[in-house]
Amino acid sequence: MSRRPAQPPPRGARSRRPRSSSRLRGWARHHRAMCLDSALRLVRRPVGSLLTMLAIAIALVLPATLWLTLDSARLLDAELEESATLTVYLEPLVAEAQAARIDEALVAHEDVARTRLITAAEGMAEFQQALGLADALGRLDENPLPASVVVTPVDPAPEAVRALAERLETMAGIEEVRLDLAWIERLRHLAELGRRVALALAVLFGLGVLLVVGNTIRLSVESRRQEVEVVTLIGATHAFVRRPFLYSGAWYGLGGGVLAWGLLTVGSGWLAAPVSALAASYGASFSLPRLGLSGSAILLVCSTLLGWLGAWIAVSRHLAEVRPR
Known part of the structure; x- marks a missing residue:
């Protein structure tokens, strides 16, 4: 039985795959060449490039500092909320056994995390020590202070604490439940104000970075106007013409992010000792927040994206104005 000879594939089908792969390789080579060329152009003008990157870094330092401060304040806010307590005052005639x-009944409550019982004698002792009136208060015939229980709720949210206080007031032997949530609410309002201020400053300084990079790229486009006209005349696309300037903007943004990271690191180390000494004078321990690995990555990515976006806006605006003569 004879076999029919295999038919050769069509010429277009045979050459389609090599042509697409060669286009992809050419596209990758051009990206690599433009990335390296834009970096070399920045190196050839070190003073101007460094000044542009420094302007970007200064615009990034303040929002990053506010972000770090608010992040440390958020952790402090969580710690303070965990310390929110209620003071349960018992009736004056309640004995120590009762x-x-x-x-014990309060400890068994599902919304109570822990309690601390302060008897009338312990309350008087603490009161005498706080006021320094041990001799005067010791002359009293009977102790006027009632026993109290300091209650730490499971949920420190103000709404949950208020609901718990209302339920505890209905228990037998409890005369009054006092809670002070004003400082927590003030702290939350301050944190919200700080977040909005930080967001507004981040947007404003981000626009500043866009303006700095855009103006620099605009001057670069003008200095290479003849080159852009020539490649446009021979049929280059806007993406082809725009590519080296986008890489330049990304390099400016990355360099500004690195300088901003360096300024934040040096500033944090310079202020660490005075801040620690000031906190120790108040009997507290506090250290300045640091960027860390994730914060550094976010800073560098954001600065690079801002530089790229500023370059894209500038080139897109001025590319239509560059016409072959």
């Missing part, structure tokens, strides 16, 4: 049973 106060202990009330404390």
Whole structure:
């Protein structure tokens, strides 16, 4: 049985795959060449490039500093919320044994994390020590202070704490429940104000970065106007013409991000000792926040994207004005 000879594939089908792969390789080679060429152009003008990157860095330092400060304030806010407590005052005629049973009932409550019982004698001792009136208060015939229980709620949210206080007031032997949530609400309002201020400054300084990069790229387009006219005349696309300037903007943004990271690191190290000494004078321990690995990556990515976007806006605006003569 004879076999029919295999038919050769059509010429177009045979050459389609090599042509597409060669286009992809050419596209990658051009990207690599433009990336290297734009970096070399910045190196050939070190002073101007450094000044542009420094302007970008200064525009990025303040929003990044506010972001770090708000992040540390958020952690402090969480710690303070965890310390939110209620003070449960027992009735004056409640004996210590009954106060202990009330404390056990409060501990068993599902919305109570922990409690601390303060008997009338312990309350008087703390009061005398705080005011320094041990002799005067010691002359009293009887202790006027009632026993109290300091309650730490499971949920420190103000709404949950208020609901817990209302439920505890209905228990037998409890005369009054006091809570002070004003400082938590003030702290939340300050944190929200700080977040909005940081966001507004980030937007404003981000626009500043776009203007700096855009003006620099605009001057670069004008200096290479004849080159752009020639490649446009021979049929180059806008993407082809725009590519080297986009890489230049990305390099400017990346360099500005690196300088901003360096300024933040040096500034944090320079202020670390005075801040720690000031916190220690108040009996607290506090250290300046640092960017860390994720924060550094976010800063560099954002600065690079801002540089790229500023270059894209500038080139897109001026590319239509560049016409072959």
